[in-house]
Structures are given as structure tokens and as C-alpha cells.
Amino acid sequence: MFKFFKNIGPGTLVAAAFIGPGTVTVCTLTGVGFGYTLLWAMVLSIIATVILQEMAARIGIITRLGLADVIKAQIRHKYLKIPAIILVLSAVVIGNAAYEAGNLSGASLGMTGVFGAGFTPFYPLLIGAMAFMLLFIENYKVLERCMIGLVLVMSLSFILAAVLTKPDIGAVLRGAFIPGFSEGSILTVIGLVGTTVVPYNLFLHASLVGERWKSPDDLKAARKDTLVSVILGGLVSMAIIITAAGSGLTDVSNVMDMAKGLEPLYGRFAVYFIGTGLFAAGITSSVTAPLAAAYVANGCFGWNASLKDTRFRVVWMAVIGVGVLFASLGFNPIELILFAQVANGILLPVIALFLWWVVNKAGVLGRYKNTVLQNVISGVIILITILLGIRSIFKVFGW
Structure with a gap:
């Protein structure tokens, strides 16, 4: 068991990144609205994520470069290179700054469920400080171990919550392996895939493998790490859907509403499990989003910077700072988020x-x-990602 956890690496940070408050919310609404019938969409998402992340990791290990660096090197025509760099910077750096407020707000909601609402205004600042400290350590191995611990906490929390609902195993298996569409479910399917196949994770993974592995001989370990981590992340998402489906609720606005709905049946344990899981999901995404933004800026500007470089620090500090500010003030940077969604909708298929x-x-x-x-x-x-990108852009503009 010790050897197993010792060999887990960057894939865990990828799983931590895609299971954020947004994913938790989408999975909750999926379970409440459609029961177990859309679990197959998560299975599809897991397969798609494994395929794309393996390619990103392979590029990172063989070239010893980040994905942004490879884009600059391989796209030689300046009239294509400059728009590509601008798109990447817009979608990942600016986009992650916009989404960081949601990550901190989600983690704060989890803390409110566990510790109460007495200190709610201070939770975003506290969680932002935690994310700051994890990144300021500037030791990749320490960061990796902390994130593995948080992902395990998150996994156990949501899986135990799912077990509490005593799901119909037959219905779960049918939902997972027999695709089907209910009325109005197509947008939810797109949402499930879209929250799992995340553009910035491709950049994050390609850069992180260089921190962990140094030789093409490590490809086997990297593939195993990717497979195990992404499957674990997918199982967590499925556990959230199962919990929501078993809650018996018909209307929820966020995941903690589901926890409160389960409380009469399963006691305070449900609130603690889901609150802890949401906190872990929020703080892991609060760390990985700024880290990805810093790696992308590093590649786009050709800094060749390490974790300790001042320029690298400035980027992730700025992302956390913007997130704390927006979350603390309760300000929803809607125009910035819409811009980020459009940029990501274009970026993913590209x-x-x-x-x-x-x-x-x-x-x-x-x-x-x-x-x-x-x-x-x-x-x-890739065909699926193109359809996802087109749909996300249409959704933003209400088409």
C-alpha cells in the first residue's frame, strides 16, 4: 500500500483540479434531476479525460517542455502563433482568476456545513491563505503529498455519503453502462463531460510530469498514475450523483441543500461527509487553478521559471488574490466568467x-x-470536445 501511494503523482493534482465546486454542483443537480440514468456520461468523461491527459503527459515527458512551450515551438507562423498564445493566456490565466472565486466560495460552503455559519465572511480569506501556504512551500513533493491527502479525504467523504443512501446497485450499473437520454438531459450530459474534460488540466499535467519524472522510461509510471487518478476522480463524481439520486429530493440549489435533505434520514453524518468533501474539492481546485495559470504564463512568456521564481509566484498570487477578493465581497464577476467560458469553449477543441x-x-x-x-x-x-466547445459558446450567448 505504501508503494502504491508513493508512486501516485501528478495525476492526483489533475483529479483534484477537475473535481471542484462546479463539478460537485453539476453532479448534484444531475442526481436530483435524473437519478442514476446519466452515470454513463461520467464513464464517457473518465475515458475521454484519460486519453487526453495521457497525450499531454507523454508530450511533457518526452519533450521536457510544458504544453504552452510546445505550442510556441511547433506553430511557427507568427499570424497563427500570436493568436494561439493570446487564446491560451485568456482562457487559462484570466479564466482561472475568474473561476478561483467559485472554488473559494465552494470550499467556504463546505466549511459552513461542518463548522457553522458564525465565521462565514472569513472563510474565503482562510481558504485563500491555505492555498497560498501550499503553493508558497515551493516544494513539489510536499505539494503533491498534501494534495493526495486532500483528494483521499474528498473521495472518502463523498463515497461514504453515497453508501449511506443505500443505492439500488442494479440501477447504478444500468445507469453507468447503458447510455440513454431523458427529456431535457442533453445539456446535463454536456455539463458532466465539460466539467471533467478541463482545458487547463492539459497544460497543468504536461508541466507537472516534468517535476516528477525525467526519462521516457517513466512513461509507464505516468500512464498508470493518470489512469488510477482519473478513475478515482470519476468515481468521486459518480458517488456525488448517486448520493443526490438517493436523497429523495426534487429541488436543490447547491450541494449543501442535499446534505440537509439527507440529515433527517442519516443524521449529522451526512452533513459532515458532504461538507468535508466540498471543502476538500474547493481547496484542491483553489490550489491547482493558480498553479496551472502560473505554468501557462511561464510557457507563453518563455520565462523557463521554477516554482521559486518571482514571476511564477506573482501569477499564482494574483489568481488567489482575485479569487479571495471576489469571494469575500460576494461579487460575481459574471462578465469575466462569461469571457472565460467562451475562451475555454474555443480552447478545448483547439x-x-x-x-x-x-x-x-x-x-x-x-x-x-x-x-x-x-x-x-x-x-x-476530439470530435466530442469540438461539439462540447461549440455548445459551450452557444450556451453563453443563449443560442
């Missing part, structure tokens, strides 16, 4: 296509380029 292009270039990956089977599977996944 980056997916770019990944596909690069992993087929022998001049970049040599014998580690994609096989025919990998191309077929990733091609289907």
Missing part, C-alpha cells in the same frame, strides 16, 4: 486537435508517437 497533431509527429515524439488504435480512440474523443 488544444485537443493540437495534441492529436503533435503526438503523431515523429520529429517530436519519435517512437512514442500515437499508434493507429490510439488515433482512432482519440479521434472520437
